[in-house]
Amino acid sequence: MRMAVYLDHAATTPMRTEAIEAMVDAMRLVGNPASIHSAGQQAKRVLEESRERIAATLGVDGIEVVFTGNGTEAVNLAIKGLWWSRQADAGSDGSGPRPRPRLLVPAGEHHATVDTVEWLAVHEGAIVEEVPLDSVGRVRLDEFERMLRRDAASVALVTMLWANNEVGTIQPVEEVARLTAEVGVPLHVDAIAAYGQVPIDVRGIRRATAAPRGAGLVALSVSAHKIGGPAGIGALVLDRSAALEPLIHGGGQQRKVRSGTQDVAAAAAFAAAAEAVHETLHADAERMAALRDRLIAGALAAVPGVRLSGDADRAGRLPGNVHFSFDGCEGDSLLFLLDAAGVAVSTGSACQAGVPEPSHVLMAMGRSEADARGALRITLGHDSTEADVDAFLSALPAAHAQALKAGLAARSTSFDR
Numbered sequence: 001m002r003m004a005v006y007l008d009h010a011a012t013t014p015m016r017t018e019a020i021e022a023m024v025d026a027m028r029l030v031g032n033p034a035s036i037h038s039a040g041q042q043a044k045r046v047l048e049e050s051r052e053r054i055a056a057t058l059g060v061d062g063i064e065v066v067f068t069g070n071g072t073e074a075v076n077l078a079i080k081g082l083w084w085s086r087q088a089d090a091g092s093d094g095s096g097p098r099p100r101p102r103l104l105v106p107a108g109e110h111h112a113t114v115d116t117v118e119w120l121a122v123h124e125g126a127i128v129e130e131v132p133l134d135s136v137g138r139v140r141l142d143e144f145e146r147m148l149r150r151d152a153a154s155v156a157l158v159t160m161l162w163a164n165n166e167v168g169t170i171q172p173v174e175e176v177a178r179l180t181a182e183v184g185v186p187l188h189v190d191a192i193a194a195y196g197q198v199p200i201d202v203r204g205i206r207r208a209t210a211a212p213r214g215a216g217l218v219a220l221s222v223s224a225h226k227i228g229g230p231a232g233i234g235a236l237v238l239d240r241s242a243a244l245e246p247l248i249h250g251g252g253q254q255r256k257v258r259s260g261t262q263d264v265a266a267a268a269a270f271a272a273a274a275e276a277v278h279e280t281l282h283a284d285a286e287r288m289a290a291l292r293d294r295l296i297a298g299a300l301a302a303v304p305g306v307r308l309s310g311d312a313d314r315a316g317r318l319p320g321n322v323h324f325s326f327d328g329c330e331g332d333s334l335l336f337l338l339d340a341a342g343v344a345v346s347t348g349s350a351c352q353a354g355v356p357e358p359s360h361v362l363m364a365m366g367r368s369e370a371d372a373r374g375a376l377r378i379t380l381g382h383d384s385t386e387a388d389v390d391a392f393l394s395a396l397p398a399a400h401a402q403a404l405k406a407g408l409a410a411r412s413t414s415f416d417r
Contacts, residue, residue, distance in 0.1 A: 004342035004343070004391065005342055005343040005344065005387075005388045005391040005392060006344050006381075006388070007343060007344060007345050007378045007379060007380065007384070007388060007392060008344045008345055008346045008377075008378075008379060009320060009379045009380055009381030009382075009384070010165060010193060010226070010320070010321065010346070010377065010379035011346055011379075012225045012226065012231065013225070013226060013227065013228050013381040013382065013383075014228065014381070014382075014383060015225075015228055015229065015230060015269070015273070016228035016229070016272070016273050016276055016382070018272040018273065018275075018276045019224075019228055019229050019230065019269040019270070019272045019273040019276075020269070021272070022268040022269045022271070022272035023230060023265045023266065023268060023269035023272075024265075025268070026046055026264050026265035026267075026268035026269070027265040029042060029043050029046060029264060029265075030043075031043040032261055033046075033047045033261075033262055033264055034251065034253060034261065043264050046264050046267075046268055047262055047264045047267050047268075048062065049271070050264075050267040050268050050270065050271035051065045051067070051267065051271075053271040053274060053275055054235060054267075054270060054271050054274045055237075056275075056278075057200075057274045057275065057277070057278040058195075058200050058201070058202055058220070058222070058237055059200065059201030059202045059203045059204050060202050060203055060237050060239075061240075063240070063255070064202075064237055064238055064239060064240060065235050065236075065237055066235060066236045066237075066238055066254045066255065066257050066258050067233060067234075067235055067254065067258070067262055067263070067267060068233070068234045068235060068236055068258060069232060069233065069234065070223060070231070070232060070233070070234045071112065071190075071192040071221055071222065071223030071226070071234040072112040072234075073234060073247075074192075074221035074222070074223070074234045074235060074236040075110075075112040075113055075116060075159075075188075075190055075192075075221045076112070076116050076247060077236050077244070077246070077247050077257070077258065078159070078188040078219040078221060078236055078238075078244070079103075079113065079116045079117065079120070079157070079159050079188060080116065080119075080120065080245070080247060081244035081245045081246060081247065081257075082156065082157045082186050082188060082218075082219065082242070082243075082244055083103065083120055083124070083126060083156045083157060084124075084245035085243040085244050085245045086100045086156040086157060086186070086243075087099070087100060087124075087156065088245070089243065098153065099154065100153070100154055100155060100156040101125060101126055101127045101154065101156065102126075102127045102129055102151070102154045102155045102156060103117055103120065103121075103126050103127065103128045103129065103155075103156055103157060103158075103159070104129050104131055104144070104147055104148060104155060104157075104158045104159075105117055105128055105129070105130060105131065105158075105159055105160070106130070106131040106132075106133060106139045106144075106160050106161070106171075107130045107131065107132055107133050107364035108133055108137060108164060108166075108360060108361040108364035108365065109159075109160070109161055109190070110161060110165050110190060110192070110193075112190065113159055113161075113190060114360075117159070126156070129147055131143055131144045131147060132364075133364050133365050134365070135365055135366055136167075136169050136310055136311040136312075136316070136365070137164050137166075137167045137169035137309070137310055137311070137361060137364070137365050138169050138170075138171060138172065138311065138316075139160065139171055139172060139176065141172055141175055141176070141179075144176065144179070145179055148179055148180070148183060148185065149183065152183035152184070152185055155183075155185045157185060157186045157187065157188060158176065158180050158185060158186070158187045158188070159187070159188040159189075159190070160173070160176060160187070160188075160189055160190070161189070161190045161191075161193065161194075162189050162190065162191040162193070162194035162195075162198070162200070162220075163191075163193050163194040163197075163198065163317075163318050163321075164193070164310070164361060165192070165193040166309075166323060166348045166359060166361040166362075166375070166377055167309045167310030167311075167317070167321070167323040167361055167362070167365070167377075168193075168310045168311070168317040168318040168320075168321025168322075168323060169310045169311045169316060169317055170194070170198065170311070170315075170316055170317060170318065173189055173205065173217070174205055174208060174209065177205050177206075177209045177211065177216050177217040178208075178209040178210075178216070180215060180216050180217075181206075181209045181210060181211040181212060181215050181216030181217075183215075184212065184214075184215045185215055186214060186215055186216070186218045186219070186242060187215075187216055187217045187218065187219070188218070188219040188220070188221070189217060189219070189220045189221070190220075190221050191220050191221060191222055192221055192222055192223045192226055192234075193226070193318065194318065195222040195223070195226060195227055196226060196227035196228075196274075196277040196281070197281075197285060197288070197318045197319055197320055198285070198318065198319075199281065200220070202217060202220055202237055202239070205217050206239070213241035214239075214241045214242055214243060217239075218238065218239040218241065218242035219236060219237065219238050219239070219242060219244075220236070220237040221234065221235070221236055221237075222234060222235050222237070223235075224266070224269070224270040224273060224274075227273050227274060227277045228273040228276065228277065228381075228382060229266075229269050229270040229272070229273035229274070230266050230269045230270070232263070232266055233263060233266035233267065233269075233270050235270070236257075236258075238255075238257060244257060246258060246259065248260055277382070284319075284382060285319040286319070288319040288320040288380045288381075288384065289314060289319035289320075291380050291384055291385075291386065291388075291389050292319060292320060292321065292322055292380060293314065294386075294389055295322050295378060295380075295389045295392060295393065296308060296322055298389070298393040299322075299324060299392075299393065299396060302393055302396050302397050302400075303326070303396060303397055303400040304327075305326060305327030305328060305329075305404075306324050306325075306326050306327075306400075307324060307325050307326075307327075307371070308322075308323070308324060309323040309324065309325055309362060309365070309367075309375070310323050319380075320379050320380040320381060320384070321377070321379055321380075322377070322378040322379070322380075323375065323376070323377050323378075324375070324376050324378075325362065325367065325371040325372070325374045325375050325376070326374040326376065326400065326403070326404075327370070327374065328370075328374070328404050328407055328408065329374045329400065329403040329404055329406075329407075329408070330373055330374065330403065330406070330407075330408055331347035331348075331359075331373060331374050331375045331376050332347060333402070333403035333406050334374075334376050334399055334400065334403045335347055335376065337398075337399035337402050337403055338392075338395055338396070338399050341395040341398070341399060342391070342395070343391055343392050343395050345376060345377065345378045345379075345392075346376075346377045346379075347359070347375050347376060347377060348361070348375060348377055358372030358373045358375075359372040359373075359375040360372075362375055370408065373408060374408075378392065
C-alpha cells in the first residue's frame with residue numbers, strides 16, 4: 001500500500017511492476033544454478049541472462065557483474081578486496097610485496113565507505129587520507145591530485161561516490177578516473193545513489209581515460225532497490241583486469257570473487273528493473289528534474305530561513321534530489337511533523353536512520369553544526385507526481401512553524417552532568 005506522499009526514494013523506491021512479475025516467475029524455478037542437471041541449468045540460464053541485461057545498462061560485459069547481497073556488501077567487497085590485493089602485489093623488481101598503506105577517500109562519503117575504511121585503519125593498518133570537498137559537496141580536484149601524486153606508489157586505492165547520497169552533488173568521476181589511471185592506482189566508485197538517475201558507462205570511462213590494466217576505474221557498486229528492484233541484491237562491477245581478494249570463500253562462484261548460491265529470482269527482478277529504468281532514463285531524469293526544480297522554488301518561497309544544499313546548477317545534482325537546511329530547526333522535528341501530515345522524507349542516509357547526529361556531509365562542506373542539524377532530504381522517484389510536490393509544499397509551512405517553535409534540542413542532558 002502506497003502512503004499518501006512518499007518522497008524518500010533515495011532510501012528505497014517502490015518495486016516496479018516489471019520487477020515484481022519477473023521475481024514471481026523466477027521463484028517458480030526449481031534448481032540450483034551451480035547444478036549440472038537440466039533444472040539447475042535452466043536456473044543458470046535465467047541467472048546469466050539477468051547478469052547480461054544488467055551489464056548492458058552499465059556499459060560492461062556480463063562476466064564483470066558480481067552479484068552481492070546488497071550495495072553495502074558491494075562497497076565492502078571492492079574496498080577491502082582491492083586493499084588486500086594491493087598489499088600482496090609484488091613490486092616491479094620482483095623483490096616482494098610493496099607496502100601501499102594509503103587510502104584516499106573524499107570527505108562526506110556514505111557510511112558504507114566510511115565504516116569500511118575505518119575498519120581497515122583499525123584492523124589492517126590502513127592510512128586513510130580524507131580529500132576535502134568544496135562548498136557544494138564536490139571533491140576538490142586540485143587537492144585530490146596533489147595528494148595522489150605526492151607518493152602514488154604508496155596508494156592502495158581511491159574510493160568515491162558518483163553522486164553524494166545526501167546533497168545530490170554529482171562528482172567529477174571521469175577526471176578522478178583519468179588521474180588514477182595515469183599513476184596506476186585502482187579506483188572504486190559507489191554509484192548506488194546515481195544508478196538509474198544519470199547515465200553510467202564504465203567501459204566508456206575506461207576508454208576515455210586510457211586506463212591500463214588494474215588501474216583507473218576498475219570497480220563500481222550498485223543496488224537493485226534504489227531503481228525499483230528488490231532489496232537484498234546488489235552488484236559490484238569488477239573489470240577483468242582488477243585483482244581482488246574475496247570476502248567470502250567456498251564454492252568459487254562468480255569468478256571466485258563472491259562464492260555462494262546465487263538468488264536467481266532477485267537477479268531476474270533486478271534485471272527487469274534495470275532495463276525498465278535504462279529504456280526511459282533521459283525522459284525520467286528530465287521529468288524528475290522539473291519536479292525537483294518546482295519543489296526547490298516552492299520551498300524557498302514558502303518559509304524563511306531555508307537554504308538549499310548541494311549544487312544549485314541543474315546539471316550538477318541528481319535529478320531526483322533536494323536537500324535543505326532550516327535555520328533554528330531540528331531536521332528530525334521537521335521529519336516527524338511532515339510524517340504526521342502524511343509526507344515521508346528523511347534527514348539523510350537511511351543507513352543512519354534513527355541516529356540523531358548532525359549531517360557529516362554538510363560539516364564536510366564547511367557548514368555549521370546548526371545547519372547540519374537542520375538538514376532535510378526530499379528525494380523523487382519513478383512514480384513521483386506533481387501532486388506529491390504540491391502536498392509537500394502544502395504541509396511544509398505548518399511543520400516548519402512548529403519545528404521552529406521547538407527550536408534546537410539541547411546537546412546535553414542531566415545524564416551528562
